Amino acid sequence: xxxxxxxALLPESFQGARDDITExxxxxxxQIKAPVMVPLLRLAVFLCLVMSVMLVAEKAYMAIVxxxxxxxxxxxxxxxxxxPMRDDLELGSSAxxxxxxxxxxxxxxxxxxxxxxxxxxxxxxxxxxIIQVLDDSTDPVIxxxxxxxxxxxxxxxxxIKYEIRDNRSGYKAGALKEGMKHSYVKHCDYVAIFDxxxxxxxxxxxxxxxxxxxxxxxxxxxxxxxxxxxDECLMARxxxxxxxxxxxxxxxxxxxxxxxxxxxxxxxVWRIAALNEAGGWKDRTTVExxxxxxxxxxxxxxxxxxxxxxxxxxxxxTLRAYRYQQHRxxxxxxxxxxxxxxxxxxxxxxxxxxxxxxxxxxxxxxPDRAYFSSAxxxxxxxxxxxxxxxxxxxxxxVAHIVTFVFYCVVIPAAVLVPEVEIPRWGAIYIPSxxxxxxxxxxxxxxxxxxxxxxxxxxxxxxxxxxxxxxLLEAGRANEWVVTEKLGDTAKAKMAVxxxxxxxxxxGDRLHLLELWTGAYLFFCGCYDVAFGKNQYFLYLFxxxxxxxVVGFGYVGTxxxxx
Numbered sequence: 001x002x003x004x005x006x007x008a009l010l011p012e013s014f015q016g017a018r019d020d021i022t023e024x025x026x027x028x029x030x031q032i033k034a035p036v037m038v039p040l041l042r043l044a045v046f047l048c049l050v051m052s053v054m055l056v057a058e059k060a061y062m063a064i065v066x067x068x069x070x071x072x073x074x075x076x077x078x079x080x081x082x083x084p085m086r087d088d089l090e091l092g093s094s095a096x097x098x099x100x101x102x103x104x105x106x107x108x109x110x111x112x113x114x115x116x117x118x119x120x121x122x123x124x125x126x127x128x129x130i131i132q133v134l135d136d137s138t139d140p141v142i143x144x145x146x147x148x149x150x151x152x153x154x155x156x157x158x159x160i161k162y163e164i165r166d167n168r169s170g171y172k173a174g175a176l177k178e179g180m181k182h183s184y185v186k187h188c189d190y191v192a193i194f195d196x197x198x199x200x201x202x203x204x205x206x207x208x209x210x211x212x213x214x215x216x217x218x219x220x221x222x223x224x225x226x227x228x229x230x231d232e233c234l235m236a237r238x239x240x241x242x243x244x245x246x247x248x249x250x251x252x253x254x255x256x257x258x259x260x261x262x263x264x265x266x267x268x269v270w271r272i273a274a275l276n277e278a279g280g281w282k283d284r285t286t287v288e289x290x291x292x293x294x295x296x297x298x299x300x301x302x303x304x305x306x307x308x309x310x311x312x313x314x315x316x317x318t319l320r321a322y323r324y325q326q327h328r329x330x331x332x333x334x335x336x337x338x339x340x341x342x343x344x345x346x347x348x349x350x351x352x353x354x355x356x357x358x359x360x361x362x363x364x365x366x367p368d369r370a371y372f373s374s375a376x377x378x379x380x381x382x383x384x385x386x387x388x389x390x391x392x393x394x395x396x397x398v399a400h401i402v403t404f405v406f407y408c409v410v411i412p413a414a415v416l417v418p419e420v421e422i423p424r425w426g427a428i429y430i431p432s433x434x435x436x437x438x439x440x441x442x443x444x445x446x447x448x449x450x451x452x453x454x455x456x457x458x459x460x461x462x463x464x465x466x467x468x469x470x471l472l473e474a475g476r477a478n479e480w481v482v483t484e485k486l487g488d489t490a491k492a493k494m495a496v497x498x499x500x501x502x503x504x505x506x507g508d509r510l511h512l513l514e515l516w517t518g519a520y521l522f523f524c525g526c527y528d529v530a531f532g533k534n535q536y537f538l539y540l541f542x543x544x545x546x547x548x549v550v551g552f553g554y555v556g557t558x559x560x561x562x
Contacts, residue, residue: 033417041413041420048406049426051398056430058394059437062253066440069256076255076304081214085206093125097213099205100188100272104134104175106168108196109142110487111314113149118199120153120160123206130184131160134175136168170283172265177281180272188272195266197485199228199312208269211304219274219301220293222251223267226310229317235556236315237445238455239322243315245441248307250395255305258383260297262333262391265289267311274301284339285470286478287332294340294387298347298379314485319556321484323462328481330463333396334470335478344387347379400467404460407431408517412524412540415532427536454546455555461513509553518547 068074076082088095101119105112119131133150137143143164150162165178176193179185190212194200200223208221224247230240254261265288275281278296281288293303316322411427414420431453439449469476525540549555 034419037417038419041410041417044405044410045414045420045422045426048402048410049423051402052406052426052430054394054398055402056434058390059434062249063437063440065253065257066249069252074256076211076306079256080211080218080304082210083214085210093128096125096128097189097209098187099124099129099209099269100185100191101129101131102134102176102179102191102193103132103196104136104172104179104193105146105196106136106482107139107142108137108485109139109145111197111485112142112146114199114487115194115196116146116149116153116160118201119194120156120158121202122200122204123202126157126159129159129205130188131158132179132182132185133160133162134179135162135164136171136175138168170281171286173281173283173288176288177283180275180280185272190269191272191275192269193266194311195313197314197487198266200267201311204309204311205269207309208306212269212271215302215304217300217302218304219271219278219296220263220303221269222255222261222264222303222305223309223311224248224251224305224307225264225267226312227315228312229314232315232317233556234448234451235319235322235455236317237448238452239315241439241442241445241448241452242456245438247305248441251305252307254386254391255303258386259302259304260383260387260391261293261303261305262287263289263293263303267313271301274299277301285332285336286328287336290333291336291340294336294344297383297387298344300379314487316483317486317556318484319550319553322459322556324481325483326459326462327466327476327479330396330400330466331470331476331479333392334467335473336470337392337396338471338473341388341392344384347384397467397471400460400463403457404464407457408461408521408543411536412521415524415528415534415536415540418533422534450542454543455550457543458514458546458550461517511551511553514547514551518544518551521547 085096101122103115103119105115108115116131116133122129131153133146135143135146137146147162150160153160161182161184163179163182165175168174170177180191185191190209192200192205192208204223208223211218211221225243227236227240227243230236251261251264274296275292277299278292278301280292282291285291297303316325411422414422435449435453439446439452445452466476468474521540521544525537525544528534528537528540
């Protein structure tokens with residue numbers, strides 16, 4: 001049989017280049033570019049521009065609301081009834097409602113003393129507060145330490161309970177749910193929740209509980225976070241910028257307009273009746289706090305955010321811990337959106353106010369009756385739209401996807417396909433506006449804005465992946481990894497530890513997804529320098545460097561495995 005020649009196998013256009021693989025690949029690219037790549041890229045550009053407009057419109061709307069709130073001084077104390085807690089000579093301590101303080105923890109060796117000590121130091125009558133430490137630790141040494149700390153405070157007269165479980169079913173949600181089953185909880189009116197690294201000030205309950213005590217429609221009071229290690233490294237400053245915007249803008253807008261926002265899982269006080277009415281804690285997603293907040297809001301409960309009440313806590317110091325946290329925070333909301341979107345849309349009845357005693361309302365004064373009357377309304381259509389569109393779709397889905405797909409995939413691809421043009425307003429003006437609006441949350445870090453943009457684009461790779469996992473409910477949708485905290489004790493040990501070369505394992509430092517993305521951006525930057533007309537190469541090179549820095553593990557506080 002005659003040997004088949006390459007002439008018989010390749011199209012005629014390839015005859016002159018059959019010995020040059022590079023030229024053959026170039027010709028393949030030219031043949032598929034016009035009929036396939038150009039239409040696909042144009043569609044991607046259109047979709048990304050639409051999502052960018054949605055995102056910048058949401059950011060602009062929130063900025064306008066914040067300006068109006070500041071101008072008109074719409075502080076929570078003016079929008080809701082608030083009176084300071086006072087001692088009653090006749091009633092004594094019984095004038096104070098019974099408060100349960102829950103502290104869930106899991107192998108928190110470095111920070112357990114901080115949270116327990118802060119909770120035991122809250123200014124509240126000792127017979128009207130119960131501190132409940134929910135210890136899911138699997139390390140017996142740490143469990144003994146936590147239990148000993150609880151016994152130490154109990155010996156000082158603090159009403160503190162040390163509770164453990166046989167398993168970690170449901171993770172944090174399971175621990176909180178189990179904690180609510182104890183007999184002593186039925187005597188409590190409110191429950192405050194603090195993660196193991198949170199340190200509330202002594203006046204925390206005195207500033208939050210009055211909102212619940214004097215406003216029967218309020219189900220949650222949320223405080224702001226204050227980061228004790230924000231100056232530890234550049235990665236911590238980047239996190240502070242993102243979270244400060246979340247609290248100063250997103251939470252404030254939700255509280256001021258719709259009396260709804262996502263519970264942050266800690267540094268908040270719930271009315272136990274609202275928690276129970278909403279169905280209690282559920283472990284169907286990794287954002288049990290947001291799940292509870294949405295369900296309670298659908299029952300008609302209102303939420304109050306106190307931006308001037310700050311609770312100290314710790315930011316993740318290592319890239320590994322931060323990536324796990326961001327996976328949970330991105331995957332969980334997307335998965336909850338998938339599970340609740342129809343429930344939110346079909347919600348009709350505000351069952352909360354059916355349970356308010358009509359006799360009690362009738363006995364109120366005329367101003368009180370007016371207050372209840374204005375509060376007793378069904379969940380409005382606009383609130384549903386806000387929850388589905390603004391809270392979930394734009395902030396939890398679109399924001400992650402458009403950041404990575406547009407700025408790290410589509411814009412670089414447009415360099416390789418010059419037939420596809422991206423309008424300047426979409427490629428430059430909208431991203432600039434979004435970045436500047438995000439910077440208002442942390443004015444002291446304005447000079448770090450460029451670093452924040454580059455870092456956020458890198459992290460959007462993992463956020464996008466996690467969002468898609470949540471939407472599709474793929475394998476890691478319910479993965480829960482507790483965020484590692486170093487604590488002041490560990491940092492002090494690191495400071496005095498003799499200098500030595502750490503043992504570095506390649507797997508701990510190299511992150512292949514970031515390295516491949518960085519290589520793609522660098523290639524597109526080189527192509528733009530050589531053949532392009534878009535002049536995106538400066539951005540592409542800087543963004544590629546950011547991906548390489550993270551990919552090689554040179555970000556955050558590195559803790560060696562020794």
